[in-house]
Amino acid sequence: MASETSAARGATGSAGGLKGLVALVTRHRVLCALVVLALLPFLTPYEALAVNILIFGLYAMGFNLIFGYAGMLSFGHAALFGLGAYGCGVPIAKFGVPWFLALPMGIAIAGLASVVIGWFAIRSRGIYFAMITLALSQVVYYTTYQWVSLTGGEDGLRGVNVPAIDIFGLHFDMLNPTTKYYVLFVFAAVAIALFSRILNSPFGAVLEALRENEKRAMACGYDIARTRWLAFILSGLFSGFAGALYAIHLSVVPIETLNYFNSAEVLMITLLGGMGTFFGAFIGAYVYIMLQDVVTVVTVHWQLVIGTLFVVLILFFPRGIWGSFLKWVRA
């Protein structure tokens, strides 16, 4: 943040044009993110993919709060994403709850889970934090897997039918892909604005202080444990929100949403885009999902291509795409 504002001040320097532009984008980051996301359906081969990018971007944004800003590598975020999806999907599919109640229910259940998982996990650091979050997310996975009557078990949850959404007398047909994208986009916009507000708050500054130097933050009088816990819960709420939108988007909730692979995927997206940067999550999601989609059509060995690219990026651009770009502009 500090470096971002100093970049804004130095906008009139020698490489003024690009620097100035970046400074402008950084200052109006919510607006810029929304403008680009509003154009997303035109930048993808089909709308369903744009929705996936939007949702995984949100998910990575939530993950970024704990990983990029607070410096804690969680390996259990699939549990929070998945519980958001099941928490929203099960009420709709099994109990006929309307979507506007189910959506907050999904977020609440993910939030509840992050309260519990966070309470256990924040006591540890580094690899131990990663392992505890992984272990607890596996508990969630197997519980959901076994609870067939409620969750559909291995077959996944089907029947999350949200054919239309009515808000304030307006009718939105969710089976129309373009309408669906923009309805979900409005939801996402609220989350993005909220996220930016959190980063701008004193709490956001404390988070980064904690990442940079935990002892110093402690010496300044900040309650480290509670800050970390709160960050984990907030991160869980955003991830759960993304999960809930995923359930509405696909009308199914696969058990794979809870799989640890989904935790690894969001880590890859965040690293690819640039950890600890505001736009990184969405840029990472766009590149990762688009690449998969295109490479899959070319070769059945798509994992090889993506894997190689990922290794190259980590080796030569450890700051990710947006992070490296920022560094290059400001150098």
Added chain:
Amino acid sequence: MGSRDILAVSRRSLLKGAALGAVGAIAAPAYLRNAFAQTGPIKIGFPVPISGPYSTEAQDQVRCAELAVAMFNDAGGLNGRKAELLVRDDKLNPGEAATRALELIENDKVNFLCGSLSASVQLSVNQVAKQRGVIYNSISQSDSINEKADFSKYTFHEGLNPHMTAGAVGRYVFPKFGKRVAFLIADYAYGHEMARGFRNAGKAFGIEEVLEIKHPLGQTDFSTFFPRIQAARPNVLIVCNFGRDQLNTVKQATDFGLKQQMKIAFPVLLFSQRLAGGPGPFEGVFGGANYYWGLEEKFPSAKRLNDAYRAKFNNAVPTDYGALGFAGVYALLEGVKKAGTTDTDAMIAALEALKYDAYKGEEYFRTCDHQAVQSVLVLESKPQAQVKSQYDVFSIVDTQPAEDKFLRSCSELGHG
């Protein structure tokens, strides 16, 4: 991309062509492309897991499905209107499959969907398709898809279901080899549904279940289970697992000498695994199948499929699961011919009234759940001495005829 040109070349070239198409598609904005889709060829979307653990089976399904399309086009199509197959990799992941189904329906404007190779994937494609009123013919094993909660009038199921498959094998092995039965079950939906099918079939014969062991999917060491199985002294060991697990089980069971004491039967005995494992490990093992190329002695339709496959793919023969890809697309295209249109409601009526012989004698879709009523083969793997050629691996010891009575009844499934 003329479909005939594609069919003349290999699948690899098809994928390359599709890739070029995809790159082109990215260049054109979505709203522009939507305008072109209403007329032109009959499009069949075909999501199958061409990468991942079931890729061998899935790639054969693509080859066979292309044969069905070629056959239809060579015969003149629907008054000159040709069919086209749009293959997508579902990565054996229901989320990816649902996304691809959305792509196929919303952007490619496919007329029908066919495909999938896992219970959860087909249920998720089915959910997406039925919401949007698109006919989907599934070619994967599942009991759930027949049941009322997942079924819709747009749902068709060319694949076998565990109830009929396990039932056919059970009714053959239980009276023949004895009533003491042990179960070794892969601990996921496939294993559970198959075991349930065997237990249902066993009731009539008064089988006695002496042991049940569950193993996780992808187990590599089965030998630790064998002493317990031997101690239980079963006449028959029913092994409800699939793919590589199947091969590992029989290899280790043979080495362990299990076969001297009991018969081993699988719900589905895979042609591809038998080819990979060789005659030794599989000798004397029983299992069910939807198809075996040896059916050509009896059915001209089987010969038609085998000959077309041989001509195009270097004298090889289609696998059981591959042939399902053929049958699934074939049934849809027969429906198109009968209906004379691709209009959905007319198609549903045509498919419900259809009697078709795709690859193994006559089949039809039962009206209440759109399950393809079809024969199920019971196979025995041949010993080395009897194997005459590379693909001569099984003998058909029994055939459960294509009759309604081998399915669960409509009321049992919740249909009125």
